[in-house]
Amino acid sequence: MPMKCVLVLAAALISPLALADVYKCVETDPATGQKRVTYTNSRDAKDCERLSRDLPVSSVPGTSTGKAPAASPSSGSFPKVSSDDQRARDADRRKLLETELATEEASLEAARKALDEADAVRYGNERNYQKKLDRLKPFQDAVAQHERNIEALKKELSNLR
Template sequence: MKMLFSCLAGGCVMLCTSAASADTLYKCIDGSGVVLYTNQKGAAKNCTVLSRDLPVTTLGTASRSASANAGRSSPSSFPRVNDDLQRRRDNDRRSILEQEFSIEQQNLDKARQALTEGEASRRGDEQSYQKYLSRIQELRNDVTLHERNIEALKRELANLK
């Protein structure tokens, strides 16, 4: 009976230690500085035991929303611009954006015309078809750039109104 009890106790101890060792996590760093995370210490050197009991942190949400901050008024010492001056600044900004928009529209028209002419003919220095394709791709990229600029200017103008 004592033999059976000691065998059962020994088996329980071995089972518990093997389960505990399976849960142990090691952080090992080899000679070249490579970090290895493993549950077997083995032949790896410079191993440290990582605790399983480290708390898991999560990112919390902001305690105040943006709308709560927007409702605050500015301090009395904060400089204010009178309405007429602000209106003139807004009008100046609008006129500058409209000028940029018209210039960008002209540049887009020129880029589209250059693309149309470029696709219609091959130049003498373009003996390979790849050179022709790369030149046409540059012209297409130029058209796309001007189209994006126009869209951005449209958004800016829409934000002013």
């Protein structure tokens, strides 16, 4: 029974706070001329309008920085690249991707060789086959990673013009 009394008392004390008057204040920044809206429960606020209690009010501050939105890439001010420059960039990119692909294929071959060497050895403490699998797991993960990298590089090369 005392718990109910505590809850009723807490609700009675908190409920007037929920029904407090809310004022909307619009201020103009003299330097930039931008308007800023703030909400307050203070009666001392000047040039503020009292809001109806039925309207929902968000207490999360806005994120306006006052900066103009960035121009879209299709706007006239966006820099253009000549077709010769673009072809040269594409050729450089293709060369770079082919170099990365060759490096990744060499790394895959080395990782497979290391996996085969590790798989050929069985230590005396590996009577349980799971111990051997656990020891080989990093080698298998390295092989799988190189295979995924090669697949991604080949896909990237196929997407080039």
